[in-house]
Structure formats: structure tokens, C-alpha cells
Amino acid sequence: MCYNQWAMKKKEWMIILVLAAVSVIAIVMMNLKKEKPIENPVSIIYHNQVIQQFDPNVDAVYQVDGDYGGLEVEVKDGKWHVINEKCPNHICAQMGWMGLDDIMPITCIPNGIIIYPGVEE
Numbered sequence: 001m002c003y004n005q006w007a008m009k010k011k012e013w014m015i016i017l018v019l020a021a022v023s024v025i026a027i028v029m030m031n032l033k034k035e036k037p038i039e040n041p042v043s044i045i046y047h048n049q050v051i052q053q054f055d056p057n058v059d060a061v062y063q064v065d066g067d068y069g070g071l072e073v074e075v076k077d078g079k080w081h082v083i084n085e086k087c088p089n090h091i092c093a094q095m096g097w098m099g100l101d102d103i104m105p106i107t108c109i110p111n112g113i114i115i116y117p118g119v120e121e
Helices: 002-034
Strands: 042-046 049-054 060-064 071-076 079-083 106-108 113-117
Touching: 042 060, 049 060, 079 106
Parallel strands: none
Antiparallel strands: 042 049, 042 113, 060 071, 071 079, 106 113
């Protein structure tokens, strides 16, 4: 009877150790994934402060509030442009698609927003 009780306890300890090891590995992997910086970040700047950065290689739509009402930045295939802007002349949307090789930033003066690659937080 004593041998079976010890064997059962040994199995329980092994299960606990395996679960603990898997948990530690999962936590380490999640932390490593979070700390990976964006290689070529694109910054959305509002009144000289970086309010958001995005990876131009990840397709998405970002909404930003500005002085006049805000705008959305659509990112697709390594390029980005302004859509749904709330400003009188829509010049920022007329600037078209920009990429990492473009020198001129997208600027929405009424909203106080600039979208520019390479600016660090």
C-alpha cells in the first residue's frame, strides 16, 4: 500500500512540474514577442508629439483625432494614405499613397497631424 501511494505522488509531482515548465515557457515567449520593435516605424504626430506608430508592412486602418475632427490612415502593402478626413479642403487625402522611400510627409494642417516615417517616440 505504501509503494502505490508514493508512486501516485511521484506522478502528481511530474504533472505539476511539466505544467509549470510549459507555463514558464509560454510567459517567456509572450514577453519576447511584445518586446520586438518595429523595424521601420511610421509615426503619426499631433502637435509635435508622436501619438501612434505603426508598421507599414501590416495592413490596418488607424483612426486619429485632431483639431478639426480627425482622420483615418489606411495602411496596405507597405504604403499608407489618409481617408475619411474631417477638414475643409481634403488636401491630405489628395496627397495619395506614401511609402518609406517618400521624402514628403502627409500633413493635415487643420487637424495638426503629420504622418512621417522614421520618427522615434
